[in-house]
Amino acid sequence: xxxxxxxxxxxxxxxxxxxxxxxxxxxxxxxxxxxxxxxxxxxxxxxxxxxxxxxxxxxxxxxxxxxxxxxxxxxxxxxxxxxxxxxxxxxxxxxxxxxxxxxxxxxxxxxxxxxxxxxxxxxxxxxxxxxxxxxxxxxxxxxxxxxxxxxxxxxxxxxxxxxxxxxxxxxxxxxxxxxxxxxxxxxxxxxxxxxxxxxxxxxxxxxxxxxxxxxxxxxxxxxxxxxxxxxxxxxxxxxxxx
Numbered sequence: 001x002x003x004x005x006x007x008x009x010x011x012x013x014x015x016x017x018x019x020x021x022x023x024x025x026x027x028x029x030x031x032x033x034x035x036x037x038x039x040x041x042x043x044x045x046x047x048x049x050x051x052x053x054x055x056x057x058x059x060x061x062x063x064x065x066x067x068x069x070x071x072x073x074x075x076x077x078x079x080x081x082x083x084x085x086x087x088x089x090x091x092x093x094x095x096x097x098x099x100x101x102x103x104x105x106x107x108x109x110x111x112x113x114x115x116x117x118x119x120x121x122x123x124x125x126x127x128x129x130x131x132x133x134x135x136x137x138x139x140x141x142x143x144x145x146x147x148x149x150x151x152x153x154x155x156x157x158x159x160x161x162x163x164x165x166x167x168x169x170x171x172x173x174x175x176x177x178x179x180x181x182x183x184x185x186x187x188x189x190x191x192x193x194x195x196x197x198x199x200x201x202x203x204x205x206x207x208x209x210x211x212x213x214x215x216x217x218x219x220x221x222x223x224x225x226x227x228x229x230x231x232x233x234x235x236x237x238x239x240x241x242x
Contacts, residue, residue: 002220008206009037009215016114017049022136025215031143036171036218037133038203041151042112042120043214044129044167050121051114052077066090074108077119081106097122100233101166103153123149126167127228134169146171146224150200150207163204165196165229172196172225173232194232195223 009029015021021043031037045051059072066075068090075091082095086102095106099122107122123129130147137145149167154160165173173196178189203216 002222004202004218004220006202006206007217007219008213009217010213012043012214014114015043015046015214017047017051019047020136021047022133023140025133026137026140029215029217031137031141031145031217032219033144034146034219034222034224035143036146036148036199036221036223037137038148038150038163038200038207038216038218039130039133040207040214041107041122041126041149041166042109044123044126044133044149045120046114048123048129050123052119052121054117054119066093074105074110074119077121078106078108081108081121099126099166100230101153103151107151122151123167127169127230128167130167130169130229144170144224148196148200148203149229150203152204163197163200163207164194165200165232168196168227168229170225171199171223171227173227173229196227196229196232199223 009025011028012024025037054073057073057076059076063076063079064072066088070091078093078095081097083098084096085093086096087094093105094102096102097106101107109120113120126149130149134145134147137143147169148165150163151166152161153164175193175195177191177193199218203218206216207213
């Protein structure tokens with residue numbers, strides 16, 4: 001196996017609505033064919049104008065009920081982004097988004113926002129976002145790369161968060177080992193590796209939340225292929241929380 005490297009992409013300025021993220025990445029880094037570029041969801045959302053000012057939100061009665069003393073406008077933003085509420089313990093809300101993700105606050109977050117009083121929402125279609133970045137990098141550099149849009153998710157029955165892939169292009173998001181045998185000859189029946197999530201988690205080690213590094217290159221993996229982050233979402237018929 002080629003040596004695996006995780007390389008922070010530094011020097012990207014604060015991203016605003018309408019900025020060409022692929023151009024900023026191409027200017028900031030030297031890519032190689034086969035690289036996987038992991039881009040933090042926040043910069044993707046900001047570039048796509050997926051932000052909302054709290055002053056523009058009128059909270060509903062349901063939002064006021066869920067706020068439990070916190071700003072009900074934030075809860076209203078969460079309700080607007082949620083396809084359904086999975087669990088709530090006001091003011092905490094676990095919601096399923098329109099993408100099929102089950103996560104805290106439907107992905108609505110105030111950290112690393114452009115300014116105070118602004119919330120950042122998830123991209124409308126993170127897989128399409130990943131494809132646009134991939135195509136843009138190829139156009140500007142001639143390099144064929146994979147792209148992952150990553151975000152921090154909590155996990156049931158586990159402390160802490162880890163980054164996962166919410167958008168992907170040009171990679172195999174899953175590694176299906178069913179039917180293969182281990183060194184003792186045992187046939188694997190249920191093992192499918194969340195490859196894109198593992199790459200996102202590795203990249204997060206150099207991204208962080210407060211270091212102003214919005215992207216990383218993961219180099220040395222052979223993961224080129226077709227697939228999307230939607231492939232990682234549990235089908236509804238297997239969702240135990242429904």
